[in-house]
Amino acid sequence: MPTDIPADQLQGLFDDVPDIVFFVKDVDGRYSHANHTLVRRLRLKKRSDVIGKRVTELFPLGMADSYAAQDQRVLGGDRIDRYLEVHVVDNLTAGWCLTSKRPLIVGGRICGLIGISRDLRSPDGMDQAYGKLQRVMAHMHEHFAEDIRVGELAKLAGFSVAQLERHFRRVFQITPHQALTKIRIEAVMRQLRGTMPIGMIGLASGFPDQSSFARRFKAVVGVSPGTYRALCAKGESPSDCLLDGPRY
Incomplete structure (x- = not known):
């Protein structure tokens, strides 16, 4: 991971946000950073169980294929904005999230991707609309x-x-x-x-x-x-x- 990208600081920040999965991947689709929320939802014990692995080594058949296809789009220069999809939440039930991914660009070239998946929250019942x-x-x-x-x-x-x-x-x-x-x-x-x-x-x-x-x-x-x-x-x-x- 390039030293001029504060991914370690972002990772630490997102460790304290239980409803957001944060991750950074290199150009080969391997995780270089992942917050504790992702580790926990994969039913793993420590961050090192995720770092260096691809989605195909962590997620089941189908889900991994879908995520890998997303990653290839982003590594090719596309952006994914607030994409609604099913993921797995902390109580081990299927839940909904909004996923956003961006190419990680350093020195004018794509060196990986960075993204978040945020749990879909309950609606704001106090809103006037x-x-x-x-x-x-x-x-x-x-x-x-x-x-x-x-x-x-x-x-x-x-x-x-x-x-x-x-x-x-x-x-x-x-x-x-x-x-x-x-x-x-x-x-x-x-x-x-x-x-x-x-x-x-x-x-x-x-x-x-x-x-x-x-x-x-x-x-x-x-x-x-x-x-x-x-x-x-x-x-x-x-x-x-x-x-x-x-x-x-």
Whole structure:
């Protein structure tokens, strides 16, 4: 790690933030820094169990593949901003987080990447727009299998589209589109623990076709719908389905 990057100080700072995973990786995708939150959520004991390893050595099949693909994009110069995805939280249940990653640039060249994944917090129920946004959320929960337009949601709340987006980000930390994706994916995860055919689950959850459904589910959860169903066949919790699955 270049000495002019204060990653050690950032790592120490984020050690005291239990709802944020902090990490730095080199150009080969190996961890050079990781806060204690990441170590704990991987069910490891010390930071040295993470440093020097790639995601394929730490995360189960599927999740590792998804994270590695993200890393390659960032190491190629892209940025990932507030990407909504499923991760594992401290009580070993599957939870939601917003992930941001940036190329680490020193001397004009990319020498790695730096990122955080922040747990999605409970909404701010004291916000003056909360009541109107709750009506929007209730509508999405009731009609998530239908074709819902943001303009329709804005009208329901009495906001313009721009106002709705702004209030949603402030109260729920996510956009209306991300909220709808979250609702749909949660519905799919519940139904995959049953016997309904996977293609029917996607259509019943508001996805237009099986291809887009499978692609979106894997991008958010880290494994395909079929793999998720297979890993959950033993009746374990969603986190166990993800964490205790096959590893590379």
